[in-house]
Amino acid sequence: MVPRLPLLAHLGSVSRSRPAPEISSTHGAAAGTAIRLAVRYAARAVPGFALVALWALASLLALAALLALTARPAPAAPPADELPFETTEKRERCDAYDPVRLPYFGTTHLHTGRSFDAAIRFVPPGPRDAYAFAKGDAPVKGVDPTGRPTREYYIDRSLDWGAVTDHAEHFGEVGICQSEDDPARFSLDCQLINGFYWQPGVGLPPSVQRSNASSAFTILVSGSLAPSNLNTRMPMCNSGEGDCDASELRVWREMQAAAEEAYDRTSACEFTSFVGYEMSAAPSGTNWHRTVIFRNADVVDRPISTLDLADTPNARPNLQAPTYNRTPLRIDLLWKKLEEQCEANPAKPDCQVITIPHNSNLGGGVGNLVPPMLFDPDNTENAEFQAKYERLVEIYQNKGSSECRWDPRFVPGGVGTVDEHCDFELLDSTSLTSASGVGAGNSASSAVPPSAFSERSFIRNVLKDGLDIQDDYEGVNPFRFGLVAASDSHNGTMGWHPENASFMGHEGIEDAVPVNSGSNIQNGSGGYAVVWAEENSRDSIFEALERKETYGTSGTRPTVRVFGGWNLDDAADGKDFCKLPAHDLAVHGYEWGVPMGGELLDARSADVLSNGDGASGGDTAPTLVVAAWKDDFIDTPLQQLQVVKGWREADGTTREKVYTVAGKNPPRYELDPKTGERVALPQVDPETCSALEKGEPRLCATWTDPDFDADQRAFYYVRVLEDPVCRWSTHWCREHLQIDPLSPTCTEDLEALRSSTEAKDVIRGQTAAFCCNDTASDVYVQPVIQERAWTSPIWYSPDATERGKLFAGTGGDPGARSRSRADGENRNAAGDTP
């Protein structure tokens, strides 16, 4: 068994990877390994420069051997002790194993009817149904606006991997309320959870029903999620009316069993499930939610939920209501308790876990009372915990984009940015309490100015701040996030993100007609978390998540590859990387650089990563190789590749710049010279929804940073923009309601319906209420969007002293761990040199 290392005991590193044997990329593996071993042996006796020469020679030999062969048969998985990832479970290796990795599309965030907020909205499917849906085995049921399960949905193409992450809070209550025989299922608590007070079409007037549902949601939330302290379960648990402990265990075991049943342990590797849940703390409505994903079946006995994060546990849960106090919930307790009950728990030798925050766009904090979701850690210890467990962040999902915000309705429109492409899928709310949902009562109905948002609400700003605040934590950057996207759907529709009229909303009855309110129509259809992994198995994917070799998409499935390194122009035998066959691009990329999620060492001492020309590295700028292929199932061409750079100036201020490195960046807005108003320019043919200017099936760029300063910390992430297409809401309004958001007469048509004498027209007009909204209206809806992908950043840091810590969690290539060890040796040698 692999020994568990206590936190940070591993050479001051936050890496949890065990040392693994060397894996060479493709051909000549044996020869390459032999040469490298010889080099390493020599390194003990020979000082630095000779080592560089030897390494370069070895690499060139390996490369020559590689290029000598044109045809390459696909290799099979190596024996267990030579795998590039640690194996923590019993299973067959995959037939499709590939050492240079393939992209696997999945999700780290999905709810079913076991979540209390889905239960109150009559969502039928449970975790088993969600997995069956994702695998394409069966449809799931959906509810119509009357709450009846009359709808049925099928996934368009099956998903590779995923986790059901229901809200752990109220697991016990939901288990009781949905059981068939527990006497407490008729309790008042269960009437709230089972939507007893909200059954449109059969009872009270709709407005009363809604108000009741609102109250039910608020009661459920404020008991255990919203305030910061003395949180408690529902009264039936505390009074003994229901045995919530036993029920919580039952539900948690159901989650585990469902994941196990869905997991394909054969060599076909059709689907990989992960056991997971969502921790749903929301102090004062500020979203602090995290999904929690376990590496394998060795998981905590009980989920660590919001109740475990109270600074002061509630000693008298029946007498003392949850309260706000000066100390907000302690998010660090999430990681500390996971450490204690999972990773450092001797009873659970294989337990490993990561946490993934989401919707920072709704987590901006409340004045002095509650800090934003991604706040400065209290101390270095907490920063280390966050860096260790919080490897990834969701950049986009149903409830909007969290990348950045630029709002065309305002001048200036940005929250710490001037990037016009940050106008994508914006939500007009600053916190959970005003987002779409029963508790909101559709309150998100008017423009929220950029000034209302905390800069920390957006990931790009958080990444920038991380470069700065690491100085406060002995060099540990708590915000070194890799990027994924998700849906966060509460309908059990795992891995389905239709950008068309089949979109079913994401919260059962709440948005069964998803265009009838401002907050509903602003919801997006969600996207994927993509990992570059050797195979579709838990160990391989989990390590990809840990090393951040991930990207997120807004719902399509483009293939995006990124490598960063020094002197990459020369690396591929003098050839442009973009001219290489895709497979060779990856082989060279791993050989000479780091993939997305990795880290670039200071050019002035990182000569081992260069092609031997490292002596001139001092002023060399890093090069990024970015290659992207369109999703040829949806078949939207790619418009452009962008590199988003963030950096920290010497005075501590942080900056950002967006470079278009391939494709075209046509103007999207212009200012009307007469009125001074911003006008959105047409981008698609209003009849066909196809782009006015067609992009490319493939884009590639080898880009060297023209503004590089070797003394500035920086990160680079890639944003891939597809050609503009009609948003799901545009299709919905056209197909189901015959109202065309792209028609110049849209508003008049809608008005005509509303003032019609025919009842059915009036109803259609009400249903289509927000169809004509666009960039110029009060509630912001983009009738046309550009689907996109965001890759994990590659970081650069000039500070040799902190590199030991910063290097953690990189190692993005097949030989990563061994290479990082080799680098470590050299780095230490270099560091020792005065």
Place this chain on the structure above:
Amino acid sequence: MIRSRARFLLRSPAVHFLLAGGLLYLASTSLGPGEAGDGGEVRELRLSTAQVERLREDLRSQLGRPPSQAQLEEAVRRRIDEEVLLDHALDLGLDREPAVERRLAQIAGFVSTTEPAQVSPVEAGSTIAEGSSAVDGSYVGGDRASQAELAELARQLGLHRSDRVARNISIDRASRLIRAAILAHEPTEAALEAHLVEHADLFRAPDRLALEHVEVRDDDPATARARAEALLPRLRAAEADPATLGDRPSVPSRLRAQPERALARRFGHSFAEALADLPEGTWAGPLASRYGWHLVRITERRPGPEPTLEPVRDDVRAHWRHQHSERWLRERLAQLRATYRIEIAGQQVPPSVLAAATEADEEVSS
């Protein structure tokens, strides 16, 4: 072929039940005056224009938009079947079941202000304040006689047909009872085996393809395609080692057997889809991938292994039971409908028309 089909039909439980049902039907009609409904006389079933419009309105509120003609027709069919099943339930006395009785007794209290007093607690010899509990709508159990009387009162008012809850329970019981004829019958091992063979595709793992390919790339796709086409005869004539032809491939040139999905991950979706049409063993193409043009030789087309019963037994059993019970329910409904003169929105409709859609479904599903 025909013989095996016939043999299959003879083995099919649905046919058995059909035959049994037919015999019972003959018996019941020849042996004196049968029960109402199954008897000789033709019953009337009318769905007024107003009722059709109400169905349309219901659908609208469910869908959030006006229903299509097909959706409306389906709802009408379902409504007719509900009526038929309800009659059937009442013929069989299923409305005397405790759940329906309780419901009827409960609502009788709502409807009639005088009747509860008639069955006063004293009269009924009960210590529970029956009347008040009936009035507040929470009548549970209590005295048998009074419950039966209240239920009878509700029946006289026609509530057993019109009350949504009582009606739904009765319809549900009737359709369960019909399905139970199949569900009570545990499929034999042989039946499961036969079902698995018949529906092998449902339970089979996807086909797998092993292939080798030669890739040609060029900045100009037409040139690449032409170069690829020129290579095809050479490959077919085995003139040269494939490894020496074409450009260095973007994807390993020989791939072991894997499902279409895995190939789509490497080459792109349209390429993987096009593989289905290629012959096995000979060089073919060129096919476009996300990288360029490819000449492809499928070296092996391995169908998913014939599924064996053991690993999928529960699924097969569930599928068998579902399919046969649904089929029997449809058959039985058709028999029952045939005893009606059905009029929809003022127009008489032959019962066979109403079955059209469901029989089409049957074709598709089997």
